[in-house]
Amino acid sequence: MASRVRKLGYWEELSETPEMAAYRTAVAVDKQACFDFQDELDATERRGVFTETPWVPGELKEVVEAVLGCASFPENPQDMFLPPPTSAP
Numbered sequence: 001m002a003s004r005v006r007k008l009g010y011w012e013e014l015s016e017t018p019e020m021a022a023y024r025t026a027v028a029v030d031k032q033a034c035f036d037f038q039d040e041l042d043a044t045e046r047r048g049v050f051t052e053t054p055w056v057p058g059e060l061k062e063v064v065e066a067v068l069g070c071a072s073f074p075e076n077p078q079d080m081f082l083p084p085p086t087s088a089p
Contacts, residue, residue: 012083020081027077034070 014020074080
């Protein structure tokens with residue numbers, strides 16, 4: 001992507017490249033995977049699977065959320081690094 005940036009003159013041009021579109025798609029896929037995994041962990045917690053497991057921290061959900069950080073993903077990855085919309089004259 002760095003070589004592509006050098007060839008382009010403006011941020012808007014980079015935003016429209018296939019590489020940037022692929023990056024946005026990858027972020028969207030990663031975001032979904034994060035939330036899917038978090039859902040699995042939440043379901044495990046609700047079932048009480050780790051209730052009597054001494055090696056698992058008591059607050060499993062908080063520990064995992066701190067590591068995964070699903071909330072740090074952008075709300076809509078497909079809008080990442082797009083130039084702001086221009087207003088019509």
